[in-house]
Amino acid sequence: MADSDEEYIGDVTEDEDLQGSQSAAASRAKRRRKQRGQAEWEVSRTWETLVEGADGTISSTVEGLLEAGKRKRLLRDTTPLQRGIIRHLILVLDLSQSMAEKDLRPTRYLLTIRYAQEFVREFFEQNPISQLGLLGLRDGLAVRISDMSGNPTEHINAIQALRTQDPKGLPSLQNGLEMARGSLL
Template identity: 55%
Template structure:
């Protein structure tokens, strides 16, 4: 029986090649089979690198340590990605907008878009305040064509995590999403923020349409006037109005709009928003100093009583 199709063809066509060629072919096959020093040939499927081959279990038999190591490596890669010396904002005011419409019940992202977004939103809040300790955050949801205030503007991550657990997680995804209502509520949140900090809106959009009460382009122009930067992560496909919004609010740069490919890419896009945005310097603006709340020493020329000493005197 021949070892391969080629050998079978050679043996069946012996009249054409002659007995000499046929004998040398058989001798070569025999020498290959009898050579004990020849290295065995590896198949292509044996060289496949599997992601779980490098996972090392801990002392307790779990892979929690390996998972933490992978997350730390991703964080270091994100921090070292941009080595260009640029100026970034230190004090940030960001509104996180979550899509809670019926489009979030899809299971193309496991377990569902809704559950995965809430889990990544909790990770985003923790990472955001770790990277920006003196910044503030607010969370807004949109469902049934309305905007839902999940948490107010504040700098305590525990309040936002509690609000996500109590309000957002208890909401069942339903109805349609309204970009205009959510952006108007975000504008109201950022209206009283000081000018020395950044004004940002980070939107997680899972639908392909928006139910707006008026012209959304007027809202986009208002965002540009208020100097509010918008970043969007799409879960389904690219939407023209979202791309236009990102470009107009970021000076023509549409890199702040991304569409997820899988769960890992979704997390990468969300964690990228924890890095402060680049400060675009305007030639007409002049640098200004920010007054900090440190106390100053004052010496009085005459004796006086403080409120505490007056209270002690009254109680005595």
């Protein structure tokens, strides 16, 4: 039986180890693999370690091995790691002339504004101590809608102020990405 990298090497007994350098090399390879650490499913078991139950099956031994694995997992240190929970996000909105199309009701522009407001509310509900900034793309430029802050009402008011403006020009994604990068530094 071969795995993806090399031939499978089972447990080597002392008698087999004495048979020659090839067996000694196999033993060294096994020890190296063990030192590197392997996944649980890569642990090799031999038939000698299995014991038949009173009914002549090995199911009780297999169940015992599964229970031992469960106990080992339960005893493992499970203190949660604290990951970076403060997020910094720049939301870039398209404010170009193409957003005036009416394929979405009432227009793409007004629908985007409504969804952006909902996004800001949900973002701060899920990430209360995070920071958000808003940029818009219009006339080939990136315009700052609101600065990076943790105040959702400030962002929502800035988005609502966009309703009075009409979309115009072409968007420049490059300018938007450069301004967002500058805001995050």
